Amino acid sequence: MSIIVLGTVALDTVKTPFGKRELMLGGSAVHFSMSARLFTKVSLVAVVGKDFPQKHIKFLKEKSIDVSSVVCEDGPCFKWEGEYVGDLNSANTLHTELGVLAAFRPKLTLEQKKIKYVFLANLDPEIQMHVLENMGKPSLVGLDSMNFWIHHKRAELISLLKYVDIYVANDQEARSLSQETHLIKAAKALHAMGPKMILIKKGEHGVLFYSDKFILSLPAYPTEKVIDPTGAGDTFAGGFMGYLAKAKKIDQLSLKRALAYGTVAASFNVEGFGVEKTSKLNFKDLEGRLGQFKECFHF
Amino acid sequence: MSIIVLGTVALDTVKTPFGKRELMLGGSAVHFSMSARLFTKVSLVAVVGKDFPQKHIKFLKEKSIDVSSVVCEDGPCFKWEGEYVGDLNSANTLHTELGVLAAFRPKLTLEQKKIKYVFLANLDPEIQMHVLENMGKPSLVGLDSMNFWIHHKRAELISLLKYVDIYVANDQEARSLSQETHLIKAAKALHAMGPKMILIKKGEHGVLFYSDKFILSLPAYPTEKVIDPTGAGDTFAGGFMGYLAKAKKIDQLSLKRALAYGTVAASFNVEGFGVEKTSKLNFKDLEGRLGQFKECFHF
Numbered sequence: 001m002s003i004i005v006l007g008t009v010a011l012d013t014v015k016t017p018f019g020k021r022e023l024m025l026g027g028s029a030v031h032f033s034m035s036a037r038l039f040t041k042v043s044l045v046a047v048v049g050k051d052f053p054q055k056h057i058k059f060l061k062e063k064s065i066d067v068s069s070v071v072c073e074d075g076p077c078f079k080w081e082g083e084y085v086g087d088l089n090s091a092n093t094l095h096t097e098l099g100v101l102a103a104f105r106p107k108l109t110l111e112q113k114k115i116k117y118v119f120l121a122n123l124d125p126e127i128q129m130h131v132l133e134n135m136g137k138p139s140l141v142g143l144d145s146m147n148f149w150i151h152h153k154r155a156e157l158i159s160l161l162k163y164v165d166i167y168v169a170n171d172q173e174a175r176s177l178s179q180e181t182h183l184i185k186a187a188k189a190l191h192a193m194g195p196k197m198i199l200i201k202k203g204e205h206g207v208l209f210y211s212d213k214f215i216l217s218l219p220a221y222p223t224e225k226v227i228d229p230t231g232a233g234d235t236f237a238g239g240f241m242g243y244l245a246k247a248k249k250i251d252q253l254s255l256k257r258a259l260a261y262g263t264v265a266a267s268f269n270v271e272g273f274g275v276e277k278t279s280k281l282n283f284k285d286l287e288g289r290l291g292q293f294k295e296c297f298h299f
Numbered sequence: 300m301s302i303i304v305l306g307t308v309a310l311d312t313v314k315t316p317f318g319k320r321e322l323m324l325g326g327s328a329v330h331f332s333m334s335a336r337l338f339t340k341v342s343l344v345a346v347v348g349k350d351f352p353q354k355h356i357k358f359l360k361e362k363s364i365d366v367s368s369v370v371c372e373d374g375p376c377f378k379w380e381g382e383y384v385g386d387l388n389s390a391n392t393l394h395t396e397l398g399v400l401a402a403f404r405p406k407l408t409l410e411q412k413k414i415k416y417v418f419l420a421n422l423d424p425e426i427q428m429h430v431l432e433n434m435g436k437p438s439l440v441g442l443d444s445m446n447f448w449i450h451h452k453r454a455e456l457i458s459l460l461k462y463v464d465i466y467v468a469n470d471q472e473a474r475s476l477s478q479e480t481h482l483i484k485a486a487k488a489l490h491a492m493g494p495k496m497i498l499i500k501k502g503e504h505g506v507l508f509y510s511d512k513f514i515l516s517l518p519a520y521p522t523e524k525v526i527d528p529t530g531a532g533d534t535f536a537g538g539f540m541g542y543l544a545k546a547k548k549i550d551q552l553s554l555k556r557a558l559a560y561g562t563v564a565a566s567f568n569v570e571g572f573g574v575e576k577t578s579k580l581n582f583k584d585l586e587g588r589l590g591q592f593k594e595c596f597h598f
Contacts, residue, residue, distance in 0.1 A: 087480040181386040183503070184523040204482070205504035206518055216595050217518035219505055224483040256598035296515050297596030299555035 001139075001245040002041040004112055005032045006131045007121025007234070008101065009046040009056075009070060012274060013081040016088060018227045024274040025056045027078065028121035028144065031231030032238035033065050034278035035265035036119075038286055039242030043112050045069040045131065047104040049077035063279065069108055073100040088226050088270075089203050106131050117245040120164075121234060122146045125156040132163055140250065142166040142241050143195070144234070150177050162194040168237050170201045183208055184215065197255075199240070201233045209259055214252060218259050221267035221293050228273040232266045235278055239265030239286075264289045300438075300544040301340040303411055304331045305430045306420025306533070307400065308345040308355075308369060311573060312380040315387060317526045323573040324355045326377065327420035327443065330530030331537035332364050333577035334564035335418075337585055338541030342411050344368040344430065346403040348376035362578065368407055372399040387525050387569075388502050405430050416544040419463075420533060421445045424455040431462055439549065441465040441540050442494070443533070449476050461493040467536050469500045482507055483514065496554075498539070500532045508558055513551060517558050520566035520592050527572045531565045534577055538564030538585075563588045 007029030013022045033042045043066040052072065060067050076099035082091035104127060116139040120128040125145065132141065143164040149157050150173060157177070161167060167190055175181055178189035187198040187210035198210040204226075206219040240262035247254040264286055268277045306328030312321045332341045342365040351371065359366050375398035381390035403426060415438040419427040424444065431440065442463040448456050449472060456476070460466060466489055474480055477488035486497040486509035497509040503525075505518040539561035546553040563585055567576045 087482075182523070182525060183386075184521060188523075202504065205501065206516075208518075208521060214594075215521045217505075217521045218595065219507075219516035219518045222483060222507060222514045222516045224481070224487075226481060253598065256595070260598050294596075294598075296517065296555070297593075299552060299559050299593075 001117055001248055002043060002115045003036055003117040003119060003241055003245045004043040004045060004108075004115040004135075005029045005036065005119045005121055005238075006045040006106060006128065007032060007119075007123055008078050009044070009048050009052070010078045010080050011052070012230060013079070014228055014230050014273060015083040016228050017085070019273070021273045023079070025059070026080065026231060026274050028123070028231070028234045030060070030275060031234035031269065031278070032119060032121055032241075033060070033063070034269075034275050034281070035235045035238035035262070036242035036245075037063055037065060038239070038265070038281065038283050039246040039261075040117075042066065042242075043069065043115060045106045045108065045112070047071050047073055047078075047100045047106070049073065049075050049100040052077045059279070069106065069112060071107070073103070075100040082230065084229065087204075088229055091230065108134055116140070117241060118142065119237060119241050120144065121237070122149075125149055125153050125160050129156070129160050132160070140165050140241075140244060142168055142237065144168045144237060145173065147173055147176055158193055161190075164195045166197040166199055167195040168199045168201065168233075170203070170233060174198070174200045184210065201236060203229070203232070207236070207259060207263065209255065216256060216259060218263055219296070221264055221289065223267045223271060225271045227271055229270045230274065232269045235269035236262040236266040238262075260290060260293060261286065264293055300416055300547055301342060301414045302335055302416040302418060302540055302544045303342040303344060303407075303414040303434075304328045304335065304418045304420055304537075305344040305405060305427065306331060306418075306422055307377050308343070308347050308351070309377045309379050310351070311529060312378070313527055313529050313572060314382040315527050316384070318572070320527075320572045322378070324358070325379065325530060325573050327422070327530070327533045329359075329574060330533035330568065330577070331418060331420055331540075332359070332362070333568075333574050333580070334534045334537035334561070335541035335544075336362055336364060337538070337564070337580065337582050338545040338560075339416075341365065341541075342368065342414060344405045344407065344411070346370050346372055346399045346405070348372060348374050348399040351376045358578070368405065368411060370406070372402070374399040381529065383528065386503075387528055390529065407433055415439070416540060417441065418536060418540050419443065420536070421448075424448055424452050424459045428455070428459050431459070439464050439540075439543060441467055441536065443467045443536060444472065446472055446475055457492055460489075463494045465496040465498055466494040467498045467500065467532075469502070469532060473497070473499045483509065500535060502528070502531070506535070506558060506562065508554065515555060515558060517562055518595070520563055520588065522566045522570060524570045526570055528569045529573065531568045534568035535561040535565040537561075559589060559592060560585065563592055
């Protein structure tokens with residue numbers, strides 16, 4: 001099964017204790033695609049500006065990403081600049097330039113509207129809703145958001161949650177939207193807003209999955225080499241959703257496997273700047289690390 | 300195999316959003332014993348004051364804890380008063396009264412000196428060293444400490460680490476003693492100080508185990524019912540060390556099982572005030588929850 005992802009394609013400037021990269025390819029939809037592509041065909045829906053280097057489009061095509069709905073508009077690309085210090089668990093945003101993102105109205109091809117697996121990565125909830133309304137009958141809809149929208153478009157985000165199967169949030173976002181501090185309680189409150197499944201990403205502490213049938217918890221893959229965590233959550237979501245699209249079923253076992261693949265994919269992401277590591281990944285690398293990860297739990 | 304634990308026996312006053320308990324039985328050695336007793340015979344080495352209720356001694360005996368080296372000295376009991384707010388991840392200490400702990404010099408019986416499994420729970424590193432010097436030839440020595448000693452008796456603690464097999468610390472303590480922010484790097488630095496194995500407790504985020512042979516990571520058991528986390532780390536250590544004492548071997552499989560038992564034991568601890576839940580636990584309860592926990596990882 002194919003998957004369609006709506007999100008940002010960005011030019012990221014990132015500084016960590018391990019170096020700095022300027023205007024590298026980034027954005028939620030790009031990071032998502034880098035892991036989802038290992039499982040299934042990925043269609044990317046996004047906007048870029050006139051200053052977006054053509055080599056990045058070529059690169060995405062080489063990775064078998066369908067870029068037919070990546071539109072180029074007049075104006076500058078969406079740009080994010082951030083810095084990580086200390087334990088690299090959270091970024092300090094130094095600068096954000098919305099550019100062409102501000103007026104983005106995605107258009108899908110007829111083929112894309114038929115895709116059954118949908119991921120609405122972080123973007124204005126109104127744009128996310130617009131895309132969702134244009135889809136046929138999706139089998140599974142995942143949604144990510146961020147604090148900016150939780151604070152500025154809370155009502156729109158909450159309306160959107162009613163049409164979503166899986167809400168993916170980091171721990172801060174889950175607490176902020178649910179107004180609960182304990183994560184399982186937060187998940188329960190978010191679940192009551194509509195999504196059947198809640199997936200809370202805790203960075204270096206792994207993930208918590210909540211549904212009314214079961215709760216699952218997985219640690220992060222223990223990697224020492226944390227170079228740049230930007231996009232780890234989206235890479236996780238790409239592995240998670242990608243696996244489910246490939247498995248074509250949503251049961252406890254497939255969800256557990258999806259969580260494990262997402263975890264392992266995210267561990268590669270943090271080991272390099274931007275998509276340096278994930279763009280070179282193949283399915284065998286993923287399987288290899290999954291095997292090592294599983295070893296933790298054979299007891 | 301028996302296990303001997305040196306640590307505190309305290310009267311704890313704890314306030315959480317779920318209520319308050321005054322002067323209840325607590326302390327590192329007590330919480331450790333509550334889970335270790337499910338695996339093996341536990342000898343407790345500690346001091347109490349004249350105001351220590353005799354019913355607690357009776358209670359410990361009923362739990363098959365050897366209290367022959369729990370001495371009663373002139374003066375008040377060690378008392379701790381703390382409050383948890385928000386996500387209950389860290390306590391605000393409101394009051395500490397050292398009492399008889401200040402002049403404690405433990406004395407072991409001849410039988411106790413022969414015990415092969417030793418746990419030095421949080422206490423002055425000089426007292427921990429004193430006990431260790433009095434032991435015969437232990438097979439396995441575990442050590443816990445806390446920020447107070449890391450700051451005030453750093454040199455003594457670092458000397459002691461050379462004689463320890465497993466150093467157990469929470470994430471803050473591990474970072475503070477190693478002066479590394481990334482936890483795997485912190486574990487590596489602590490390992491270089493002597494202990495073959497480093498166990499970092501991350502509260503609701505589970506544990507990280509480090510040795511030069513392998514790194515393991517486990518999430519906490521996902522429980523919604525967090526009433527009072529006081530003693531969760533010691534309960535974890537008791538389950539972990541208790542299992543190893545029972546298994547009588549230290550290999551990858553037994554370490555993974557020990558981590559899992561510790562995790563599950565700790566999850567019961569947080570579900571009640573003090574030892575309310577862990578004192579009523581039996582091995583079957585532990586096994587039952589371990590089975591549920593394992594389910595997370597069958598993928």
